[in-house]
Every structure is written in C-alpha cells, then in structure tokens.
Amino acid sequence: MPKKLRKKNKRRNILELITEAGLVGRGGASFPVAKKWKLVKEALKTRKVAYIVVNGAEGEPGVEKDAYILKNYPEEVINGVYLANQFLGNQKIKKIYFFLNHSYWEKYLVQLQKVLSQRKYQSLAKKIIFTAKSKDLLYISGEETALLNYLEGRKIEPRLKPPYPTEQGLFNAPTLVNNVETFHDVSLVGRGKFDDKRFYSINGAVRQRGVFRLPATLTIEDVLRQTDNIPDFPFFVQVGGEAAGEVLNSDQLERPIEDAGAITVYDLEHTDKNKLLSHWLNFFAAQSCGNCVTCREGTYRLAELVKQKNHDQKVFTDLLTNLAESSFCALGRSLPFTIKSYYINILKKKI
Numbered sequence: 001m002p003k004k005l006r007k008k009n010k011r012r013n014i015l016e017l018i019t020e021a022g023l024v025g026r027g028g029a030s031f032p033v034a035k036k037w038k039l040v041k042e043a044l045k046t047r048k049v050a051y052i053v054v055n056g057a058e059g060e061p062g063v064e065k066d067a068y069i070l071k072n073y074p075e076e077v078i079n080g081v082y083l084a085n086q087f088l089g090n091q092k093i094k095k096i097y098f099f100l101n102h103s104y105w106e107k108y109l110v111q112l113q114k115v116l117s118q119r120k121y122q123s124l125a126k127k128i129i130f131t132a133k134s135k136d137l138l139y140i141s142g143e144e145t146a147l148l149n150y151l152e153g154r155k156i157e158p159r160l161k162p163p164y165p166t167e168q169g170l171f172n173a174p175t176l177v178n179n180v181e182t183f184h185d186v187s188l189v190g191r192g193k194f195d196d197k198r199f200y201s202i203n204g205a206v207r208q209r210g211v212f213r214l215p216a217t218l219t220i221e222d223v224l225r226q227t228d229n230i231p232d233f234p235f236f237v238q239v240g241g242e243a244a245g246e247v248l249n250s251d252q253l254e255r256p257i258e259d260a261g262a263i264t265v266y267d268l269e270h271t272d273k274n275k276l277l278s279h280w281l282n283f284f285a286a287q288s289c290g291n292c293v294t295c296r297e298g299t300y301r302l303a304e305l306v307k308q309k310n311h312d313q314k315v316f317t318d319l320l321t322n323l324a325e326s327s328f329c330a331l332g333r334s335l336p337f338t339i340k341s342y343y344i345n346i347l348k349k350k351i
C-alpha cells in the first residue's frame with residue numbers, strides 16, 4: 001500500500017477500516033468482526049465497563065495456526081488487542097483476559113510480555129491478565145461462552161445464547177471475544193497491510209507439514225497444490241481439524257477452503273477404518289463436558305460399539321442421529337457430521 005494511503009488510513013476509525021476490509025472472525029463461525037465490535041460499543045452506552053477476551057485456546061487436533069502466529073507475530077496480536085481497547089475506550093475496558101493453551105503459555109508467554117513492555121503498550125499491560133488452559137481442561141473451554149464460565153470460576157460448559165457475550169458476557173458485562181488470528185488480522189488492517197490471507201495447518205500424509213499463509217479465496221486443492229502437498233497415492237482429506245472437520249474424497253477438493261483452518265491428508269489404502277473411528281470417538285467422549293445425556297453417554301457408547309468386531313449399525317446410526325438432533329452445543333453436533341461425511345464420501349455407504 002502506498003505511503004500516502006497508509007497515512008490516510010491512520011486517520012480513519014479502525015471500525016471503518018475493518019468494515020471495508022470485510023474481516024470476519026477467524027475462530028470458525030466467520031462472524032463479521034466490525035459487527036461484533038459495534039455490538040460491544042453499543043452495549044457500552046448503557047453499561048459502565050466491558051471486558052476483552054483473547055481466545056488462544058486452540059484445542060482442535062491438527063490445528064496449530066494460533067501457535068504459529070504467537071511464535072512469529074506476537075506484536076501483531078498485541079497490537080490488535082491495543083486497537084480493540086482503544087476503539088472501545090481505555091477507561092471502559094476493565095480487564096483484558098488473554099487465555100492460552102497450556103503449551104502456548106509455556107512457549108510464548110515471555111515474548112508476549114516482552115512486546116507488552118514497549119512504551120506504546122504501557123496502559124494495556126496494566127490490565128492484561130494472562131491465564132493458561134491447564135492440561136486437563138476440556139476442548140470445550142475454547143468455546144467462547146464456556147471460556148467465560150471458566151474465567152468466572154464456574155463449570156466449563158457452554159451458555160445458552162442469547163444473551164450473547166457482546167451484551168452480557170464476562171461478569172454480565174459486555175465482552176469482546178476474538179481469537180488470536182482475528183486480533184492479528186485486525187492489526188494488519190490497522191497498519192494498512194491486510195491482504196485477506198489465512199493461516200492453514202497442513203498435516204498427515206504430506207511432504208510439507210506446517211502452517212502456511214495463503215489467500216482466503218483458494219480451493220482445498222489450491223492449498224494442497226501451492227504447498228506442494230498433492231499426494232501421488234490415493235488419499236482423502238479432513239478439512240477444519242482432525243476432530244470436528246468434514247471428511248472429503250479427492251474428487252471434492254474444488255470447494256473453497258474458506259474458514260477451515262486446517263487440512264489433514266490420509267492415505268486411502270493404509271488408513272484403518274476402525275482405528276480412525278475410534279480416534280474420533282475417544283476424543284469426543286473424553287472432551288464432552290457432560291451436560292447433555294446424548295453427548296455424555298452417546299459418545300461413550302459409540303466408542304464402545306466400534307470396539308466390537310461386528311457392531312450393530314442401526315444402533316450406531318441412531319446414536320449419531322440423537323447426537324446431531326439434541327446436543328446443546330457444536331461439539332456434540334460436529335461428531336455426527338465428521339462420521340457421516342466419512343461414511344458417505346469415503347466408504348460410499350449410507351448412514
């Protein structure tokens with residue numbers, strides 16, 4: 001971007017810039033960032049204080065993009081939080097909670113604190129509280145309302161919405177929750193350097209594992225091709241993470257990758273069906289917060305079923321349908337989605 005335009009950008013409101021950039025949240029739901037920020041600002045007209053929460057929980061297996069960002073671009077993340085704090089009003093933001101996955105806390109806390117020691121971030125540093133996700137904390141703690149419960153010292157389970165956190169979040173105050181990648185991108189927007197690229201984790205049976213930053217408009221095939229990861233053997237992929245991601249065959253890769261932050265490649269001929277099913281089911285059974293019977297008992301029973309050589313397929317399907325129809329949150333609903341996509345797209349079986 002030319003220097004002149006960058007100077008002009010500096011004078012403009014960050015909300016205008018984010019709106020113009022069309023930035024959407026990078027946590028999976030793709031909610032427009034400007035809309036979320038505006039909702040918190042609106043709520044603050046009748047409330048005294050608000051909170052900001054940086055979600056760095058990243059618990060989905062196969063997704064490591066926030067780790068990559070924290071390692072390589074901590075200043076952009078902090079600057080994004082700084083811009084949010086300025087926009088909502090330094091006096092109005094009571095505290096900023098920076099929630100980190102346990103291993104990210106160990107690896108990246110020091111460099112985040114180093115960035116905060118800069119003069120520019122002096123007032124921000126006084127109100128940021130870093131908090132780590134302990135090793136045994138559930139995957140669900142990355143869900144924004146479950147995370148708010150955790151920060152309040154309550155049971156880690158999702159809240160009923162509405163009310164939404166923007167209006168009634170942490171300690172009932174308006175709360176802005178965005179993830180690490182979103183704050184990183186906000187910073188790029190503020191600096192006039194945003195180019196609508198996304199971070200993608202590539203894993204599994206590939207030549208080049210890692211995190212890559214590529215345009216958000218690519219297809220799944222483009223991402224694999226541009227990272228030199230198109231396999232030369234029969235394969236299938238899981239897109240969006242190794243737990244809740246959709247499973248697609250190699251003829252379905254023309255789809256836009258959009259907000260799926262990860263691709264895992266599997267060798268079609270050497271992937272054991274029961275091992276893969278057990279991997280998914282055990283993960284969800286271990287991560288269920290236990291709030292709903294269909295999820296708490298259903299995931300456990302499904303995991304037990306696939307251990308049997310010839311399990312009752314009707315019971316298996318019924319349990320999945322129950323999970324899809326009566327789970328309270330996305331964790332319970334995403335398991336049937338993953339398994340059904342595997343059966344339909346890879347095993348070519350109805351379920």
Ligand code: SF4
Binds near residue numbers: 140288295
């Ligand atoms: S679906 Fe599972 S994880 Fe979600 S609230 Fe119910 S029990 Fe908890």
